[in-house]
Structures are given as structure tokens and as C-alpha cells.
Amino acid sequence: MADDLPIGWVWIQLEDITMNPKNDIVDGPFGSNLKATEYLDSGIPIIRLQNIDRNQFIDKNIKFISSEKADSLKRHSFINGDIVITKLGDPLGKACLVPNNIKEGIIVADIVRVRPDERFVSKPYLLHAINSKVVINQLQAETKGTTRARVNLSHIRQIKIPLPPLNEQRRIVEKLDRIMERLRRARHELSHIPKLIARYKQAVLAAAFRGDLTADWHNDQQDMRYGEPWIIPASWDWKYISDIAEVVSNLVNPSEVMDLPHIAPNHIESGKPQLLPFKTVREDAVVSPKHRFFPGQLIYSKIRPYLRKAVIIDFEGVCSADMYPINARCNTKYLLYWLISDDFNVLAMEHQGRTVLPKINKAGLYKLPIPIPPIEEQKEIVRRVEERFEKIDKIEQEYQKAVKLCDRLEQATLAKAFRGELVPQDPNDEPASVLLERIRAERQAQSQGKAAKSQRKPKAT
Structure with a gap:
């Protein structure tokens, strides 16, 4: 990870941009404290690993728990707009925002909920950073040599992120959102290709098993055998x-x-x-x-x-x-x-x-x-089927290359953003170091206020 950053930027840890890291960055309960047998079809929603993808919440197969159970797990709660991160699985560290239609709920084990202070950091900027190689590489380094990729909560809290001035964060997000939307549309168009390929192959097989693929082997349409399930050549x-x-x-x-x-x-x-x-x-x-x-x-x-x-x-x-x-x-x-x-x-x-x-x-x-059909025609049908499949398989290979290209373009764009090369710097922006000092000052004041309040509290007699 390069140490050089543009003027006005600083490296921070994830916990640096929260007022209370112990409350603002939490993981889910131990598995024994929330069992699958306690899941319900309605109630308080829970977020599981399968609901989180990079920059996308998968709103499918949502499970629920009772309000009483949720109250007992209040420390592991989330609200809409929180960032949720996976700390288990391959790929590791996928992150997304909790959507607005899910007001509150509980995260399960192996998920981390992050609630940054938006006075100091743009939440969309932070989300892009977590889903970039800047963070992915850090998490992979923590799990190198392990058979099951998993990071603990302290690793998540200590993730290093390049922090630009707040106004520049917003400009970066605006530019990234435009680029990512174009990539999203490209991926959407590409997603139709596998279905089209599957349909084409089945059309080839349908033609093969009706004699259409080897029509030149038969005399004419009158040379057909009529019956169930469908008409076939008379020699079949x-x-x-x-x-x-x-x-x-x-x-x-x-x-x-x-x-x-x-x-x-x-x-x-x-x-x-x-x-x-x-x-x-x-x-x-x-x-x-x-x-x-x-x-x-x-x-x-x-x-x-x-x-x-x-x-x-x-x-x-x-x-x-x-x-x-x-x-x-x-x-x-x-x-x-x-x-x-x-x-x-x-x-x-x-x-x-x-x-x-x-x-x-x-x-x-x-x-x-x-x-x-006769055995020689069977061989010819197989040859013609495979000839057509080979051609369509080349299209599928090009599709796979295009998908990988979209992924590379996304990460290259993110890398450029977090090197400070995506949008121009503005010397009038307040440096991120000033933001960081303000957070620390507020934390200290908050801590001193709690200590003073504790001292004024009368002792029980």
C-alpha cells in the first residue's frame, strides 16, 4: 500500500471516523446466541452473508426473528443506511448499504455493521473504498495461509483508508457513480448472453432430434414418419x-x-x-x-x-x-x-x-x-451438433472476457480515485487532517463529559 497521498489527504483507520468505535463498529452475535431454528417468516429482519454483495444489497430470502429475541441482541442491531461488511467467505469483505425499505434489524455472526459520522466522511465514498483493492488487499493479507477466509472485528476496525477533504470525497463519489452506472448497464446487457446461448443450444438439439439438422439426408417432407411425440423422418x-x-x-x-x-x-x-x-x-x-x-x-x-x-x-x-x-x-x-x-x-x-x-x-x-435414426446419421448429428456448439462456445468465451474486463475497469477506476487522480483537487477544500483533528477533539470532549457526569452522580447511601 503506497504511502504517498495528494495534498490534503490522510491515511486513517476505519475506527477514526466514528465517534464511538465500540458502538459504531460491531459484529454479529456468536452463533449459539442466534440459531437458525429461531428464524421466522415475519418479525424483525436479520441480515445474513447471502444478503450482501459489493455495493448491492440482495433483498432475497430475508429471514426474521421475534421482537423479544431482537431486544436481547440490541447491541448487534442495524438501521437503514448503515454499512454492512462480510468478514467471512470468498471473496472477503463485501460491503453494501442497508436499503431504506429495511428500517432496522439484527446482523448475524460474520457480519460487521459500520455507522460512520457523516459530518466527517461521505458514506458512499467510504463504501467505495471498502469495496476497492485498497481494503480487499488488506483483508486478504490478514487471512493469508488460512483454509477458511475470515477476519476478526479488530481487523475491520483497523482497516486503513485514504481520506481526502470532505468536498473532494463528494466529487469523487459523483464521478464514480456515473462510471459505475455505465458499468452496471454493461453488465446487465452482458447478463442476457448466457440465456441466449442456452436457448440456441437447445434449439440446435431440438432440430437434431426432429431430423431438421440432417434434412439433406432425407428425400422430402413426404418422407416422414407421423406419430407421437412428434413427426420424424421415415428412416427413423x-x-x-x-x-x-x-x-x-x-x-x-x-x-x-x-x-x-x-x-x-x-x-x-x-x-x-x-x-x-x-x-x-x-x-x-x-x-x-x-x-x-x-x-x-x-x-x-x-x-x-x-x-x-x-x-x-x-x-x-x-x-x-x-x-x-x-x-x-x-x-x-x-x-x-x-x-x-x-x-x-x-x-x-x-x-x-x-x-x-x-x-x-x-x-x-x-x-x-x-x-x-440409423447409426451413421446418429454420428453425423453428433458431428453437426458439436460443430455448432463449438462456434457458440467461442461467443461464451468472449462473454467471459467481457465480464472480467468490466471487473478490471471497475477496480482500475477505484484505484485511480483513491490515488487522487479521478477528480481535480481544490486548494480551497479543508484538509482531511483538520477533519481528523475535529473528530478527535469531539471524542475527547465527549469522553470528558461522561467522566464529569459520572463524578457528579451521588453515591448510594
């Missing part, structure tokens, strides 16, 4: 999953395969036939029997089929009992794409007769239909 046929695939049950005791990879539903990306990072049976401390799988098999998650989790495996390992190792008697990739398609999901829901599918059993899976 409707089959049941049981006709073209076999679910292989091969349960093994985990003690026999401790060093093999262990795959669970959460190790497969939803809607994409891709594996996420996984561990061995030993590392996951697996105790219950699991299905053993082998290279070339397809693994399909039977839990919440609407998540469309399936992947082809090229190594040996074991998978959760909530997954099916499958041997395909058609092109394996063709079956894979069918299982992650919206068409299959719709048919599965219709077969089950309800809109939510918590699980699909083996018998139910076997009874589901699949359109089957």
Missing part, C-alpha cells in the same frame, strides 16, 4: 430408452476403491456434459456403497432431472448411488445429447405426470422415448 424410429441403453448397477464398498475418483451430481455442470473438479473416495470420506463405472460409460444424475446432468467418462471410478452408469447400444454421444435436451426433460415430466421431478427411477427412465 421411436424407441424406448430400454431398447438402446442399459443401466449398469455395480455397487462396491468404498473401502475397496479408496483411491479411485468419486463423482457425485454436483461434479457435473448443469446442462453441459462437463465434469467439474472432483476428489477421490478417500478425500471425500465416502462411507456408503457406490456404483463403479468404467471408461466409455455415460453417467446420468437421476436427482432433479431438470438440471440435465450427464457426462461421458474416460476413466475408471465410482459415482453416487443417485447416478446411473449407462452402457449405450446407440451412439453414446447421441444419447448424451438427448438426455440433456429440453425435449427429453419435457417428456420425462409428462411421463411422471407432475411438473417437478425430484428423482427418476430406473423403470421410469427405461419407459421414456427417444427418436433413433
Whole structure:
């Protein structure tokens, strides 16, 4: 952290800009003092880690406690306009303002509430500073080498922040707000891209399983097979999953395969036939029997089929009992794409007769239909699907780059602001050092007043 600051600026600790740090910067109660079993659907709101993002309050899944419980935790209270900071998690130190629509409530453990004196510091300026690398780097340094990122209350109180004159703080905030609004709009526009990509891929799969993707393989529209669930080329046929695939049950005791990879539903990306990072049976401390799988098999998650989790495996390992190792008697990739398609999901829901599918059993899976073209056309369909997916995946990569660019631009702008380079300095502004001295003087006067009042208090007889 550089020591050089523009003229009129000073480095301060967070506690320096409050009148009473012990009351104005507090954290939540110990977990045993506020348990999840005490949460209610109405009452006094509580703020949890999931409600806080950088410069944004997430007004979802708000929980409540009784007014009696809130009274017992009054020290950990907040009001609208307070700054709340996370002191646990990755990323660490996310901060936002409590919105105006939440008048008061209680913070939970691992959250810090800050109530700065606005006569000396602009609250929006302070919030931008806390969410910048100026503070993020300090918090990361405090947690370096730990397995679970967490900082304590004293670290939060001692965060160092560059403080400019009050008028300059306001000019910085005005400029930052304009820039951040443009970045917010850019992120909003970018946020539509993943949904569009997912829709495009499902449109490709829909065309694939109706024969439209390989229309040049068929004579004309009259060369079609009419029937349910939809019309397919005459050279195709409707089959049941049981006709073209076999679910292989091969349960093994985990003690026999401790060093093999262990795959669970959460190790497969939803809607994409891709594996996420996984561990061995030993590392996951697996105790219950699991299905053993082998290279070339397809693994399909039977839990919440609407998540469309399936992947082809090229190594040996074991998978959760909530997954099916499958041997395909058609092109394996063709079956894979069918299982992650919206068409299959719709048919599965219709077969089950309800809109939510918590699980699909083996018998139910076997009874589901699949359109089957000749084997050579299956291969061609897979080739054309992957050709189109490869092109759209490049767009997704560009989207990821654009998102990261927005993040870098935000931090670069904040860094410029806190070096004093974002707005011009005004020599007529009152220096921040004078502000700091005024805070200290008021603190001292307040402390002396309390001491004098205590001395005048008559003793009990």
C-alpha cells in the first residue's frame, strides 16, 4: 500500500471516523446466541452473508426473528443506511448499504455493521473504498495461509483508508457513480448472453432430434414418419430408452476403491456434459456403497432431472448411488445429447405426470422415448451438433472476457480515485487532517463529559 497521498489527504483507520468505535463498529452475535431454528417468516429482519454483495444489497430470502429475541441482541442491531461488511467467505469483505425499505434489524455472526459520522466522511465514498483493492488487499493479507477466509472485528476496525477533504470525497463519489452506472448497464446487457446461448443450444438439439439438422439426408417432407411425440423422418424410429441403453448397477464398498475418483451430481455442470473438479473416495470420506463405472460409460444424475446432468467418462471410478452408469447400444454421444435436451426433460415430466421431478427411477427412465435414426446419421448429428456448439462456445468465451474486463475497469477506476487522480483537487477544500483533528477533539470532549457526569452522580447511601 503506497504511502504517498495528494495534498490534503490522510491515511486513517476505519475506527477514526466514528465517534464511538465500540458502538459504531460491531459484529454479529456468536452463533449459539442466534440459531437458525429461531428464524421466522415475519418479525424483525436479520441480515445474513447471502444478503450482501459489493455495493448491492440482495433483498432475497430475508429471514426474521421475534421482537423479544431482537431486544436481547440490541447491541448487534442495524438501521437503514448503515454499512454492512462480510468478514467471512470468498471473496472477503463485501460491503453494501442497508436499503431504506429495511428500517432496522439484527446482523448475524460474520457480519460487521459500520455507522460512520457523516459530518466527517461521505458514506458512499467510504463504501467505495471498502469495496476497492485498497481494503480487499488488506483483508486478504490478514487471512493469508488460512483454509477458511475470515477476519476478526479488530481487523475491520483497523482497516486503513485514504481520506481526502470532505468536498473532494463528494466529487469523487459523483464521478464514480456515473462510471459505475455505465458499468452496471454493461453488465446487465452482458447478463442476457448466457440465456441466449442456452436457448440456441437447445434449439440446435431440438432440430437434431426432429431430423431438421440432417434434412439433406432425407428425400422430402413426404418422407416422414407421423406419430407421437412428434413427426420424424421415415428412416427413423421411436424407441424406448430400454431398447438402446442399459443401466449398469455395480455397487462396491468404498473401502475397496479408496483411491479411485468419486463423482457425485454436483461434479457435473448443469446442462453441459462437463465434469467439474472432483476428489477421490478417500478425500471425500465416502462411507456408503457406490456404483463403479468404467471408461466409455455415460453417467446420468437421476436427482432433479431438470438440471440435465450427464457426462461421458474416460476413466475408471465410482459415482453416487443417485447416478446411473449407462452402457449405450446407440451412439453414446447421441444419447448424451438427448438426455440433456429440453425435449427429453419435457417428456420425462409428462411421463411422471407432475411438473417437478425430484428423482427418476430406473423403470421410469427405461419407459421414456427417444427418436433413433440409423447409426451413421446418429454420428453425423453428433458431428453437426458439436460443430455448432463449438462456434457458440467461442461467443461464451468472449462473454467471459467481457465480464472480467468490466471487473478490471471497475477496480482500475477505484484505484485511480483513491490515488487522487479521478477528480481535480481544490486548494480551497479543508484538509482531511483538520477533519481528523475535529473528530478527535469531539471524542475527547465527549469522553470528558461522561467522566464529569459520572463524578457528579451521588453515591448510594
